[in-house]
Amino acid sequence: MTSHIPMVIPKPEPVTDSSPQTPIPPSSFFNFNTTTTQSPLEPNLYTEFTNVAETFRSAFAQRLKRHEDVTVLDSLTGAIVPVPEEQDPDPDPVSYPSQSLKPRKPQERSSELVRITDVGPEGERQFREVVRKTRMIYDSLRIFLILEETREVLGRRRGRPDSKAASMMKERFLWLNRDKRIVGSIPGVQVGDIFFFRLELCVMGLHGQTQAGIDYLIGSRSSNGEPIATSVIVSGGYEDDDDQGDVIIYTGHGGQDKLGRQAEHQKLEGGNLAMERSMYYGIEVRVVRGFKYENAVSSKVYVYDGLFRIVDSWFDVGKSGFGVFKFRLERIGGQVEMGTSVLKFAKTLKTNPLSVRPSGYISFDISNRKENAPVYLFNDVDDDQEPLYYEYLATTSFPRGILGGSNGDNASGCECVSGCSSGCICERKNGGEFAYDYNGNLIRMRPLVHECGPGCKCPPTCRNRVTQKGLRSRLEVFRSVETGWGVRCLDILHAGAFICEYVGVALTREQANILTMNGDTLVYPARFCSDRWKDWGDLSQVFPDYERPSYRQIPPVDYAMDVSKLRNVACYISHSNDSNVIVQMVLHDHNNLMFPRVMLFAAENIPPMTELSLDYGVSDDEWSPKLAICN
DNA sequence: GAGAATTCATAGAA
DNA sequence: CTTCTATGAATTCT
Numbered sequence: 001m002t003s004h005i006p007m008v009i010p011k012p013e014p015v016t017d018s019s020p021q022t023p024i025p026p027s028s029f030f031n032f033n034t035t036t037t038q039s040p041l042e043p044n045l046y047t048e049f050t051n052v053a054e055t056f057r058s059a060f061a062q063r064l065k066r067h068e069d070v071t072v073l074d075s076l077t078g079a080i081v082p083v084p085e086e087q088d089p090d091p092d093p094v095s096y097p098s099q100s101l102k103p104r105k106p107q108e109r110s111s112e113l114v115r116i117t118d119v120g121p122e123g124e125r126q127f128r129e130v131v132r133k134t135r136m137i138y139d140s141l142r143i144f145l146i147l148e149e150t151r152e153v154l155g156r157r158r159g160r161p162d163s164k165a166a167s168m169m170k171e172r173f174l175w176l177n178r179d180k181r182i183v184g185s186i187p188g189v190q191v192g193d194i195f196f197f198r199l200e201l202c203v204m205g206l207h208g209q210t211q212a213g214i215d216y217l218i219g220s221r222s223s224n225g226e227p228i229a230t231s232v233i234v235s236g237g238y239e240d241d242d243d244q245g246d247v248i249i250y251t252g253h254g255g256q257d258k259l260g261r262q263a264e265h266q267k268l269e270g271g272n273l274a275m276e277r278s279m280y281y282g283i284e285v286r287v288v289r290g291f292k293y294e295n296a297v298s299s300k301v302y303v304y305d306g307l308f309r310i311v312d313s314w315f316d317v318g319k320s321g322f323g324v325f326k327f328r329l330e331r332i333g334g335q336v337e338m339g340t341s342v343l344k345f346a347k348t349l350k351t352n353p354l355s356v357r358p359s360g361y362i363s364f365d366i367s368n369r370k371e372n373a374p375v376y377l378f379n380d381v382d383d384d385q386e387p388l389y390y391e392y393l394a395t396t397s398f399p400r401g402i403l404g405g406s407n408g409d410n411a412s413g414c415e416c417v418s419g420c421s422s423g424c425i426c427e428r429k430n431g432g433e434f435a436y437d438y439n440g441n442l443i444r445m446r447p448l449v450h451e452c453g454p455g456c457k458c459p460p461t462c463r464n465r466v467t468q469k470g471l472r473s474r475l476e477v478f479r480s481v482e483t484g485w486g487v488r489c490l491d492i493l494h495a496g497a498f499i500c501e502y503v504g505v506a507l508t509r510e511q512a513n514i515l516t517m518n519g520d521t522l523v524y525p526a527r528f529c530s531d532r533w534k535d536w537g538d539l540s541q542v543f544p545d546y547e548r549p550s551y552r553q554i555p556p557v558d559y560a561m562d563v564s565k566l567r568n569v570a571c572y573i574s575h576s577n578d579s580n581v582i583v584q585m586v587l588h589d590h591n592n593l594m595f596p597r598v599m600l601f602a603a604e605n606i607p608p609m610t611e612l613s614l615d616y617g618v619s620d621d622e623w624s625p626k627l628a629i630c631n
Numbered sequence: 632g633a634g635a636a637t638t639c640a641t642a643g644a645a
Numbered sequence: 646c647t648t649c650t651a652t653g654a655a656t657t658c659t
Contacts, residue, residue, distance in 0.1 A: 109655090159642095159652090159653090160640090160641065160654085162640085162641075163640085163641085163653065163654060163655095166654085166655095167654075167655095170655095197640085197641085198640060198641090199654080199655090208655075208656075209638070209655070209656070209657095210638075210640070210654055210655050210656080211637080211638035211639070211653095211654085211655085212637070212638040212655090212656080212657090213638080213639045214638095214639095215656095218656085218657065220657095232639095233639060236639070237638095237639025238639065241639090251639090253637090253639080254637085254638095256638090256639090259649095260639085270637085270657075270658085271638095298640095298641075298642095299641090299642095300640085300641085
């Protein structure tokens with residue numbers, strides 16, 4: 001825990017018996033609390049998060065020049081430092097903040113300005129998990145609402161599932177960081193994280209404005225009466241912006257007409273003033289960049305690029321001849337590479353890889369065109385070229401005989417000539433709910449997905465045909481010092497997106513036993529561990545009476561895959577108990593429940609160049625690249 | 632405290 | 646494909 005955290009604590013409830021001009025008595029200004037507060041645990045995410053947050057919270061406050069008697073600033077760090085003799089005489093500090101800082105309305109945004117630092121690896125892991133779960137709920141709920149709406153009002157104008165999902169979560173207190181205004185990084189949100197909706201940023205507490213580019217604590221609610229900016233979104237909406245990566249010339253807001261054209265001078269008020277004040281106090285702002293991205297669920301993508309400092313501000317004449325405020329933002333050092341840079345890099349890798357990585361490529365397609373998209377092989381670590389020595393197999397081959405027999409069930413398919421819709425036989429096979437949404441993303445995990453197959457009359461565009469169409473994104477096998485061979489994606493993988501099949505030569509148990517004795521390397525699909533993701537897509541926190549669908553039980557998957565000679569890209573995915581890839585069994589070209597195909601999906605939004613990882617069902621310590629497949 | 636105003640959204644139609 | 650428009654929600658302003 002650092003002892004030197006700049007922080008502003010809000011003005012408490014206005015003193016009723018004084019006129020608006022009268023300063024509030026000094027004693028009520030200060031609230032200092034470094035003790036851990038424990039409020040009764042409730043079984044929801046929000047409470048859990050708050051409790052963790054409180055553990056690491058410390059507070060300092062001061063009054064600034066509006067109240068002439070005290071002004072304490074640390075000139076080196078810009079920190080607002082405590083004024084010890086004005087310590088809050090609150091006799092019951094344990095009740096803080098639930099009583100002394102209780103918002104006027106339960107849903108009102110907090111005015112408590114805090115910075116959370118040094119939560120430690122364990123704290124960060126916990127925060128990350130909460131953020132993950134919350135994002136999962138948001139996305140699942142959003143997709144749920146889309147599907148529900150499509151079912152109810154077919155063809156009618158669609159609402160705003162992104163905003164409705166956010167509202168529903170807000171009503172259920174599932175928004176994160178509502179009890180405080182965080183300056184600096186949001187625990188659990190990492191540089192490079194990708195979001196698809198502005199409201200998703202609101203839910204995370206990363207940026208509280210649905211449209212405005214500058215988020216700030218308003219002056220009337222801050223301790224010194226001055227507004228403080230906390231985050232900005234850079235998405236090119238102002239013609240006078242100049243974005244050079246680590247340095248941004250950010251235009252203040254205001255002065256635009258309805259068409260977004262600069263039509264009058266901007267004023268130093270609202271967010272503009274907050275930016276200026278943040279600069280004055282040396283308080284950093286979070287920067288989120290928004291830009292168009294083809295193939296994204298929303299056509300737009302928001303990337304968290306980390307913390308910037310406002311180093312300069314001035315009033316300038318903009319391109320349209322009107323006065324605009326400009327702020328020079330410089331990225332604070334020591335942070336990981338910006339997500340935006342990584343995105344740009346990955347994009348170039350897809351079109352012109354040698355221009356940015358002249359050496360290290362071993363192959364530009366280890367699949368030899370057996371996949372829809374080329375699979376790169378890259379190694380700038382050592383001379384190993386192992387993946388070249390295996391023949392590439394694009395889909396698992398099953399033993400002859402086990403699939404052949406076509407009983408009545410096998411032969412039958414749906415008759416949906418224009419694509420499957422609700423009520424069709426294939427939907428019923430899937431427990432009354434298709435496994436995928438209209439973008440081909442997995443909605444919820446289940447024991448087995450029945451895709452439409454050769455016996456179905458529906459076209460290839462049917463929503464129930466996803467994994468059978470193969471790779472949709474660009475994958476790269478790469479050499480890493482830590483994990484040996486690994487796999488990463490050059491595209492953004494939306495949560496639930498199909499990645500690839502885990503491929504091998506399938507063997508019956510008897511065949512496998514013989515091979516194991518020979519020392520060959522086998523993969524057992526049944527061992528893939530999905531416990532961590534078993535409630536993936538679960539909405540019981542939103543709908544209290546939500547019933548987990550009961551899927552038909554399937555016989556245990558009891559085959560092994562030989563990957564000693566034939567394999568595909570999936571074989572190089574590393575193991576992690578903290579995996580970002582989930583395993584879903586799928587049938588599409590045959591109906592033998594004992595031999596489903598092993599399909600891999602993104603468990604969360606995965607930014608480009610992030611290593612993919614699977615839980616092979618062993619602990620992290622036990623794992624080695626060899627063991628993963630020997631086991 | 633209620634309603635108006637502001638806002639670098641969003642989706643779908645034109 | 647881009648541009649336009651209707652609808653919208655949280656927050657701040659009055």
